[in-house]
Amino acid sequence: MTTGDPTAPAPLLPGEFAPALAAAARGADFRTVLEELLIALPDDRADRLMHLLRESRGSWFPLMSSRGGDLLFLGNALSGSITPLAAYGFRVTALDPSAERGAFARLRNEAHAPGRVTVITGGREERLPFDDRSFDVVVQEDGLPGRAGLFAHGIDEVMRVSRGEIVLTVDNRLGYKRSSERRNDFHIPSPVEFLRAAIAPRRGERTVGGYRRLLERHGFARPRAFSLYPHRQNFTFVVGLDEPRPKLGIGPKEKKNRVKLFANAVGLFPVFTPSFALIGARRELARERTRLDRILLEIARVTGEPLPAVEQLVGTRGNTAVIHTSIPGASESEPRGRWTLHVPLCPKNIPQLELHYRTLETLRKQFPTVPAPEPLVHGRIDDVWLSCERRVPGWTAPQISGDRAKLANMLGDASRHFAQLVVREAAPMTDLDYEVLVGTRIDLVARHAAVPSTIERLQRMRVEFRARLIGRNVARVLHHADLRGKHVQVAPDGRVLGYLDWGTTEPAGLPYFDLLHLVVHERKQEHRCSAGDAWRIVRDRRGLREYEERALSHYRRTVRLDDETARAIEELYPVLVAAMAEKNWDYSRPRWLHRQFGI
Numbered sequence: 001m002t003t004g005d006p007t008a009p010a011p012l013l014p015g016e017f018a019p020a021l022a023a024a025a026r027g028a029d030f031r032t033v034l035e036e037l038l039i040a041l042p043d044d045r046a047d048r049l050m051h052l053l054r055e056s057r058g059s060w061f062p063l064m065s066s067r068g069g070d071l072l073f074l075g076n077a078l079s080g081s082i083t084p085l086a087a088y089g090f091r092v093t094a095l096d097p098s099a100e101r102g103a104f105a106r107l108r109n110e111a112h113a114p115g116r117v118t119v120i121t122g123g124r125e126e127r128l129p130f131d132d133r134s135f136d137v138v139v140q141e142d143g144l145p146g147r148a149g150l151f152a153h154g155i156d157e158v159m160r161v162s163r164g165e166i167v168l169t170v171d172n173r174l175g176y177k178r179s180s181e182r183r184n185d186f187h188i189p190s191p192v193e194f195l196r197a198a199i200a201p202r203r204g205e206r207t208v209g210g211y212r213r214l215l216e217r218h219g220f221a222r223p224r225a226f227s228l229y230p231h232r233q234n235f236t237f238v239v240g241l242d243e244p245r246p247k248l249g250i251g252p253k254e255k256k257n258r259v260k261l262f263a264n265a266v267g268l269f270p271v272f273t274p275s276f277a278l279i280g281a282r283r284e285l286a287r288e289r290t291r292l293d294r295i296l297l298e299i300a301r302v303t304g305e306p307l308p309a310v311e312q313l314v315g316t317r318g319n320t321a322v323i324h325t326s327i328p329g330a331s332e333s334e335p336r337g338r339w340t341l342h343v344p345l346c347p348k349n350i351p352q353l354e355l356h357y358r359t360l361e362t363l364r365k366q367f368p369t370v371p372a373p374e375p376l377v378h379g380r381i382d383d384v385w386l387s388c389e390r391r392v393p394g395w396t397a398p399q400i401s402g403d404r405a406k407l408a409n410m411l412g413d414a415s416r417h418f419a420q421l422v423v424r425e426a427a428p429m430t431d432l433d434y435e436v437l438v439g440t441r442i443d444l445v446a447r448h449a450a451v452p453s454t455i456e457r458l459q460r461m462r463v464e465f466r467a468r469l470i471g472r473n474v475a476r477v478l479h480h481a482d483l484r485g486k487h488v489q490v491a492p493d494g495r496v497l498g499y500l501d502w503g504t505t506e507p508a509g510l511p512y513f514d515l516l517h518l519v520v521h522e523r524k525q526e527h528r529c530s531a532g533d534a535w536r537i538v539r540d541r542r543g544l545r546e547y548e549e550r551a552l553s554h555y556r557r558t559v560r561l562d563d564e565t566a567r568a569i570e571e572l573y574p575v576l577v578a579a580m581a582e583k584n585w586d587y588s589r590p591r592w593l594h595r596q597f598g599i
Contacts, residue, residue, distance in 0.1 A: 012049065016041070017100040021107075030111035031587050038590040039450050046590050047182045051234070053108070055080040055345035057141075059315030060226065060238050060277050061088065062292035062323070062343065065285060066165050067382055069136030072128075074151060074158065076142055077105035077119050080319070084345040086113035089383050090137065094119045095128070097150055112347050123151040133163035140168050149203060159218045166215065166223075166280040169232045173205035174198055175274035179234035183317075186230065208241060208270055208278075215280045223280035225270075232275035238313040241270045245328075246313040251399045252492075294382045296325065299339065302377055308337030319346045319586075320353070324391055338391040339376065343384060348586040350385055352503035354378075357387040359478075359502035367478070370417045371498045392498035397485035401525045406494030408547035411519065413496035414488065415551035418514050419558035423507065424476035426560040429469050437474075437510050438465055438572065441579035448588040454599050461575065465568060472565045479509025481580045484521040504584050511559045512552075512569050513576055519548050520573065532574070532597040539570045574599055 020037040024030070038046045058081030068089030073082055077096035086092045086109065094109075094117060096102050102119040109117035122129055138158050142150050158166055171178070177188045189197065197205070206214065208225050215223045224242055228235040239248045248264065263269060281288070289297075292310060300307040308325035316322055321343040327334065344350045360375040374390035400406040429437075439462060446458040480487075481504040489498040516538065524534035537543040544552075556566050569576075574597040582588055593599055 012041070012045070012100075014100070017104050021100075021103055024107050030107045033107060035448070035588045035590075038587075041590075043590070043595075044182065049078075050589070051181055051183055052076060052078050053080045055083045055319040056315035056317070056321070057081040057233075058084040059313065059321040059343075059345060060167070060169075060228070060279075061085060062295065062321065062384065063224070063226065063238070063277075063279060063290050063313075064137065064165055064167065065281065065288040065290050066090075066137050067291055067294075069164070070134070071137040071139065072130065072135040072161060074123070074138065074140045074142070074153075076150065077101045078108070079141055080346075081139070081141060082109065082117060083112045083347075084321075085139070086116035087345075087347070088385075090116070092117040093135070095123045095151075096121065097123045123153070126152050126154070126157070128153050128157045128161055130161045132160055134161050136162075136164040138162040138166050140166070155214055156218070159215075159220060162282075164282060164285055166220065166278075168211065168215065168223075168278045168280070169228060169275065170211060170278070171203070171205045171232065171275050172207060172273060173201040173210075174207055174272055175205075175231070176272045177231065177274050179231040179274075181233055183234065186234070208276055211276060211278050215278060219282050220280045221283045221286035223278040226277045226279070227269065227273040228275045228277050229273055232277070235275070236314055236316075238277065238315065239269070239273070241273075241276070246310045246323075249312050249314070251395055291382055291384065292323070295341070295384060295386070298381045299341075299377050299388055300337075305336040308339065315345075318349070320344055320349055326391075332393060335390060338393075339388050340373065340391045341386050341388045343386045346586055348584075349503075352584065353385075353387050355505055356501060356503035357389075359505045360389060362478070363502075367420055370420055371496060372502070373498055373500065392489040392500070394489045394491050394497045396500075397488040397490050397494075397522070398525055400490060400494050401485065401522065403494070404545065404547065406490070407522060408550075409494035410488060410490050410496055411515075411522075411547060411551040412554075414483075414499075414518055415515055415555045415558075417496065417499070418477070418480075418483075419555050421478040422475050422511075422559060423478055426473040426475040428471050429474045431470065433474070434466055434470055438462075438469065442575055444582050445575050445578040445593060448582050449593055450591050451594040454591075454594045457599055458575065461572070465572060468568045469565065472568075473560060473562065474565060475511045475559045475561070476508040477511045477514075477559070479506040480504065480514045481506055481509065482584075483514040483518045485518065485525055488518070504580060510569060510576070512555060512561055512566055513573070515552060515555050516570060516573060517577065519552065530596065531577075535573055535597065539573065 020033045023036060024033050057079060061084055071085055071090040071092050073092055073094040077094045078101055082092055082094060099121045102121050105119050138161060140158050177186045179186055212223055227239040227241055229237045229239055229248060237248055238246055240246050296307060306327055308327045310323055311326045312324040314322040323341040325337060325339045327337040342353050344353050357375050357378045360372055363370055363372045373392050376390060377388040397410055442458050442462045446455050449455050449458060480502060487500045488496060489500060491497055520534045520538050523537055524531055574593060578593045
C-alpha cells in the first residue's frame with residue numbers, strides 16, 4: 001500500500017510484518033514485537049499504526065442490544081475495535097484479505113483476548129464465505145456499499161449473514177472534514193473537493209438518510225444513527241442523531257464558535273458531520289433494551305437513585321469509554337443520577353480503573369478536604385467491567401486556558417490541596433529511596449528510549465542526580481502522577497471542584513511533581529507548544545507568571561521542600577513523565593522522550 005492514500009487499510013508495506021512475525025516465532029511477547037515494529041517504521045507510519053490499534057475505536061459497543069454471541073468483524077484485522085468486542089462477550093471472527101495483517105492480528109488477539117478471536121483470510125469475493133444468519137452481530141468497519149476498499153461484497157451480504165444486529169461505521173458524503181489516520185490530524189476539503197465528493201463520492205458514500213434506506217430492508221428495522229465525531233477514524237464523541245442523547249459536548253470555549261453553534265442549533269450537524277455509526281437489527285429484536293440501558297437500570301437499583309439517561313459517550317485517548325449521565329429535565333444541582341461511568345476497552349486499563357476507584361475511597365477517608373468524585377459502584381454489570389462515580393459539576397480546566405485570573409484560582413487551589421497529600425513527613429533521602437523514586441524510573445525510560453544519545457544522557461543523569469538528592473529532606477505523598485488540566489474539574493471562576501482519573505496513583509511518591517506537571521501542561525495548552533518548550537519555561541523559571549510561582553512556592557514551603565531539591569525535580573521532569581507513561585502505557589511509543597523533550 002501507499003502512505004498517501006487516506007483510504008488505505010494499513011500503514012505497512014508488504015513484507016514489513018515479517019521481522020515482527022519472526023520475533024514472535026522465536027518467543028517474543030506481543031508488546032515486545034509491537035514496540036520493535038514501531039521503532040522500525042518512519043514516525044508518520046508508526047503514528048498511523050498506533051492510531052489503527054486504538055481500542056477506543058470500539059467505544060460504541062454498549063449501544064448495541066447484544067451482550068454476546070458470534071460476531072463477524074469485516075474490516076482491518078488490526079483494528080482496535082476487536083479487543084473490547086472480544087472482551088465483553090463476543091466470539092469474534094475477523095475477515096481480512098491480508099494474510100500478513102491476519103498473522104499479526106492473531107498475536108495481538110491472543111495477548112488481549114486469548115481464545116476469543118478467529119482471523120480468516122478472505123473477502124475478495126462478492127459472496128461472504130458464511131451461511132445465512134451465521135452471526136448474532138456483523139460489524140462492517142471498512143469498505144462500504146460502493147465495494148471499494150478492503151472487500152468485494154456489498155451490504156446485502158452483510159445483512160444475509162446476520163441473524164441479529166448490524167453495525168456500520170461509514171463516512172458521510174457531505175462530511176466537512178476527514179481524518180488523515182493520525183491523531184488529531186484532519187483534512188478540510190476545499191469547496192471544489194467538497195462538491196466533487198458530494199456529487200460523485202468515490203467509495204459510494206451516502207448521507208444518513210441514504211444509509212438508512214440501505215439498511216431498512218430484508219427484515220431489518222429502521223437503524224439507529226450516531227455521529228462518530230470528529231471522524232470515525234479519529235473520533236471522541238458518539239452523538240445521537242435520532243434523539244437528543246448522547247449529545248455533542250460543547251464547552252465554554254466552543255461556545256465562542258458562533259458558526260458551529262448556529263449549525264448545531266438549526267439541525268445541520270447530522271447533515272455535515274463527517275461520519276456515522278448505524279446500528280440496525282432484525283425487526284423482532286429492534287425494541288430490545290441496549291446494553292447500556294441495562295447497565296444503567298442495574299446501577300439505579302444498586303444505588304437507589306432515579307434512572308438517568310446517557311448525556312455523553314466519549315472514547316478517550318487512553319482507550320476508555322467515559323459515559324456521563326443525568327436525569328432529563330433535572331437541574332444541574334441535582335446530584336442523583338448524575339454519574340460518570342468508566343469502561344476499560346483494553347486489558348491494561350482494568351487494573352488502572354481498579355486503582356482509580358480504590359484511590360477515590362482512600363481520598364474520602366484520609367483526605368476528605370481534597371475534592372474528588374464520590375465512588376458509587378465498581379465491578380461487572382451485564383458482563384461489562386466498569387466503575388461508576390458521582391459526576392463532578394463544572395468543566396475541565398482546558399476550558400479556562402488563557403484566562404489568567406481563573407488559572408490563578410485553579411493553581412492556587414491545586415497547590416493547597418495537593419500539599420495536604422503527605423503520607424510521610426520530610427526525611428533525608430536514602431540510597432533505597434533514591435532507587436525507588438528515581439533510579440528505577442531512569443532505568444525504565446532508558447530501556448525504551450531507543451535513541452543512543454538519549455540512553456547515554458540518561459545514564460549520566462542517574463549518577464548526577466544521586467549525588468544531588470541523597471541526604472536531602474524529601475516528603476512522600478499520595479502521588480496522582482498524571483495531573484493535567486483535563487483531570488481538574490473547575491467552576492466558572494476557575495476554583496477546583498474535583499480531581500479526576502486517579503488510575504496512575506502511587507501511594508508514596510515524590511512530592512512537587514503533580515503540581516509541576518499541571519503547570520507545564522497548562523503552558524502547553526495555552527501556547528499550543530511542545531511539552532519540551534513548556535517544560536523549559538518552568539524549569540528555567542524565567543517565564544513563570546506571578547500566580548504560577550506563587551502556587552509552586554506555596555507547595556514547596558508546605559511540604560518542606562528546599563529549593564535545590566525542587567530544582568532537581570524540575571530538571572528530572574521529562575524522565576519522570578516518561579517513566580509514568582512507560583509504566584502505564586500498554587506499549588512504548590517510539591522515541592517518545594527524544595521527540596517530546598529533545599533529550
